[in-house]
Amino acid sequence: MTPTDLINIIGTAAFAFSGYLVGYEKRLDMMGVAIAALLTAVGGGMMRDALVSRIPQVFQHTDALVVVFATLAVSWLLHLERRRKAALTAAFITADAVGLAAFSITGAQVGLAMRLNLFGVVVLAFVTAVGGGMARDILVNRMPMILKTDLYGTVAIAIAALLYLFDKIGWNNAYTLNLLFAGGCLLRLAAYHLHWQLPGFQKKR
Amino acid sequence: MTPTDLINIIGTAAFAFSGYLVGYEKRLDMMGVAIAALLTAVGGGMMRDALVSRIPQVFQHTDALVVVFATLAVSWLLHLERRRKAALTAAFITADAVGLAAFSITGAQVGLAMRLNLFGVVVLAFVTAVGGGMARDILVNRMPMILKTDLYGTVAIAIAALLYLFDKIGWNNAYTLNLLFAGGCLLRLAAYHLHWQLPGFQKKR
Amino acid sequence: MTPTDLINIIGTAAFAFSGYLVGYEKRLDMMGVAIAALLTAVGGGMMRDALVSRIPQVFQHTDALVVVFATLAVSWLLHLERRRKAALTAAFITADAVGLAAFSITGAQVGLAMRLNLFGVVVLAFVTAVGGGMARDILVNRMPMILKTDLYGTVAIAIAALLYLFDKIGWNNAYTLNLLFAGGCLLRLAAYHLHWQLPGFQKKR
Numbered sequence: 051m052t053p054t055d056l057i058n059i060i061g062t063a064a065f066a067f068s069g070y071l072v073g074y075e076k077r078l079d080m081m082g083v084a085i086a087a088l089l090t091a092v093g094g095g096m097m098r099d100a101l102v103s104r105i106p107q108v109f110q111h112t113d114a115l116v117v118v119f120a121t122l123a124v125s126w127l128l129h130l131e132r133r134r135k136a137a138l139t140a141a142f143i144t145a146d147a148v149g150l151a152a153f154s155i156t157g158a159q160v161g162l163a164m165r166l167n168l169f170g171v172v173v174l175a176f177v178t179a180v181g182g183g184m185a186r187d188i189l190v191n192r193m194p195m196i197l198k199t200d201l202y203g204t205v206a207i208a209i210a211a212l213l214y215l216f217d218k219i220g221w222n223n224a225y226t227l228n229l230l231f232a233g234g235c236l237l238r239l240a241a242y243h244l245h246w247q248l249p250g251f252q253k254k255r
Numbered sequence: 256m257t258p259t260d261l262i263n264i265i266g267t268a269a270f271a272f273s274g275y276l277v278g279y280e281k282r283l284d285m286m287g288v289a290i291a292a293l294l295t296a297v298g299g300g301m302m303r304d305a306l307v308s309r310i311p312q313v314f315q316h317t318d319a320l321v322v323v324f325a326t327l328a329v330s331w332l333l334h335l336e337r338r339r340k341a342a343l344t345a346a347f348i349t350a351d352a353v354g355l356a357a358f359s360i361t362g363a364q365v366g367l368a369m370r371l372n373l374f375g376v377v378v379l380a381f382v383t384a385v386g387g388g389m390a391r392d393i394l395v396n397r398m399p400m401i402l403k404t405d406l407y408g409t410v411a412i413a414i415a416a417l418l419y420l421f422d423k424i425g426w427n428n429a430y431t432l433n434l435l436f437a438g439g440c441l442l443r444l445a446a447y448h449l450h451w452q453l454p455g456f457q458k459k460r
Numbered sequence: 461m462t463p464t465d466l467i468n469i470i471g472t473a474a475f476a477f478s479g480y481l482v483g484y485e486k487r488l489d490m491m492g493v494a495i496a497a498l499l500t501a502v503g504g505g506m507m508r509d510a511l512v513s514r515i516p517q518v519f520q521h522t523d524a525l526v527v528v529f530a531t532l533a534v535s536w537l538l539h540l541e542r543r544r545k546a547a548l549t550a551a552f553i554t555a556d557a558v559g560l561a562a563f564s565i566t567g568a569q570v571g572l573a574m575r576l577n578l579f580g581v582v583v584l585a586f587v588t589a590v591g592g593g594m595a596r597d598i599l600v601n602r603m604p605m606i607l608k609t610d611l612y613g614t615v616a617i618a619i620a621a622l623l624y625l626f627d628k629i630g631w632n633n634a635y636t637l638n639l640l641f642a643g644g645c646l647l648r649l650a651a652y653h654l655h656w657q658l659p660g661f662q663k664k665r
Binding site: 073074076077078079080081082083085096100103104105106108109110111112115131188189191 | 452
């Protein structure tokens, strides 16, 4: 198992857990919870593959699904939704940042392998990392948090744009990938804890 | 015309009628009603085809469209939306169960023909049977009923999982298909009338 | 630059500006505004390409993106969202009608080139012209205006159906395209200003 595999597993578990919490919040039944978790964890990759006309990888390789269902089983058995809110949130935000950075890299690499332009690479990274959670929020009728949350989508875009640049100058290697991954996680966590915002039309807080 | 064709026609008409009723409920104009009916009846199949990178079948074969527009014409001419609610609901739920079971089988067969794994087969069945109605509900800003309704999506998943199993052991034939179809319809109708629920986070009623 | 190119540029700019205004209305940050503008202007074409299993054109050609970002930059620098509402609206509705007609023709031509049936040609025109704005509205949790607005989607459908007909009888040429384009713009503008409505289930006003 390579470091990348480990990162992807942590990201998948974090995203599945995020779906589990939304299922609890919206009072869904078991199937609804499973759909919310699967959409969050593997839905983005499915959407990415549909967008570039590949058979979704998760239709042929089941590793990610094992992670999703294991996460659901553990969460359900330990009643994680009832834990103290602050502890849950801190653990969740950290793991979610890992997923965000990991999936952004995965998605961008698909676009680079297909020789897409910068926009294509950014869209694939964005859809892989953020599309599943967005679809989940739309499905249960929540304003997708991506549009409101501190630098969330911006991290995906920044990772993809930098990886595109690195790729063009021959720097797409394990070293820069690890750097982008760590930098992406840190940026997201810093933005979350320090309430960094992009300029725009938001109301002041 | 084979029994499968007949089942598919009934299912298509039921789903088109469901879209018609949503169009009435949401006060849409003619075009909105047609879009709601088409999304419900053929949208799921289009989404399935996009997911596995096939040209949507309904872009090349128009049989299903004839059924949709005939259903709309009859509903409009007979003002079916004004009938006594109880009679409408009973007829609708029954026909809708037929559509659910029929489209789940159609979708699962596409996945089996493409040699997808269990997850892929289940997703295609689910998307074919449930995706169109889901997209319609999102479009008109309703909480997709699938996430709240007694065993609805569960029937699609159960049919697909059993068909996957049957296929692996050489039992994918007319006999087991009819059995799955009848069993799926009955399960959905029993769940609806007896208020069967999966366990989960729902509020007690 | 052909007249078609010019029409497409005006349409893209108009759609990007429409996304900008929605971003302002919903108080999004810079990234949210950019996503809203991109979805409106190039999202429909991406959805169309995914539906017929082509790599989205905008992943390989960046011309449309230049138009989107130039529109955003100008709107932001001139604070267009603060202009007098009536003037903005009039300019916007006109430009938007141009986009609607232009993108309907583009989408229909893709379907004709793939030899789809009438339904396929209409769906591609509709998705290209209307799908992006619809996805944007769903994302920010607005009732998609398409379902409520005077003859909006109907114009896309009428253009596609006529072009299909013209194509079958050998009239798919620059002359009929210009005619369809002008007719589509005029129909939309007349419907908007005269409040033309399709019959249906709407409440009277």
